[in-house]
Amino acid sequence: MNQAMKMTRLNLGCGRAPMPGYLNVDIREAPGVDAVLDLDRPRCLWPIVATASIDEVKAISLFEHLSHWEELLLEIARVLRPGGVLEIRVPYKMDYMAYHVRHFDKRTFDPYRSDVRRLRYDLKWSAPQYGSLEFSKPYFTLDRLIVEHFYPFAWHVAKYVLGERAYGLPLGPRVGLHFWLRRNERPWNSMQRSEYHD
Template sequence: MSDPLHKLNIGCGTSAMDGWVNLDMYEAPGVDIVYDLETCGTTKLPLPDNSVSEFKASHVLEHIQNILPMMEELHRVAVDGALLVAAMPHIGSDGAWGDPTHKRGMSVFGLRYFGQPTYKFADYGYRGDWNVEKVRYKIDRSRAGEDVNNAPRLLERIDIERNIVREMVAHMRAVKPARPRGEGAFPRFPYEFQFVD
């Protein structure tokens, strides 16, 4: 009989979730695994290969300096098709750069580098493989203005204006085995908008 699959709450902090394995770099109530994600390149996560079916990472990715080793290590423990839901500030927001603990801005363009098809452009030795399935932008209705019903125009503004997006949530799926570097077309994916007052 095989072991049951895990759901992993990455960087849970004080938001441990029942029914999930809660991981953080500090001991705290509800934390099941104390582990520093910056060490993924040298120290394996204490989970077996192909043991996680779902990941949650709420405002974690922007804090990681060594992000490619981390995404590769998450890929190792993921089953094929495992879902990673990652919330983060958008690269074009003050929220991305105002926090001195943030190491990077995050964008849809950057998320594509977690999938092997992008590596027709570059090879950094990364062998994880994630497909972006969809991206949801949380946007202040007042900032969207008259473009609230004009998705193409809003997507254009997101790329050129600051502070349009309050939060970006990406849904990514593990592809196993990983595709060869640079092979396969990166799939198009839908954008969703969540307008807040």
């Protein structure tokens, strides 16, 4: 096992921004990428990361590109030690260009948290026949949440929204959500499975 694989901090979907001191993971080979993995597949981190071995995970501008981000959240719950922190940054659904693959809002991750007060008639907590995402043992608590306003990079808008027409446009402010979720003390349940399989 090389030195990078012994890191206790993960930078998932690092793209053009690998970080020193982190195990940098992306879907494509590039300078600074330590492991090439498809993060949109079930159990994607099993080949490189042991259970409860990681202190910090960054997923910056990643989840909005995944069709099955719930699977990755399960994997992150598996690899984080109790007290470990997951940092997520996603576009807010109220942003005028927020939609990539999925919408996100302030409550998107509530079914994965143990510190959420459940509303009696909230379909997120309903029986499985209604497509509930509820875990029998939620693995996270909310540490912090910030609503951010920022200006997008023209290359990002060009790639995902307008094509070459984006360059030179006076792009307006965007709105993003920045979450820090802390792994709680619940032990990892290896039998926890989602409905999505290979």
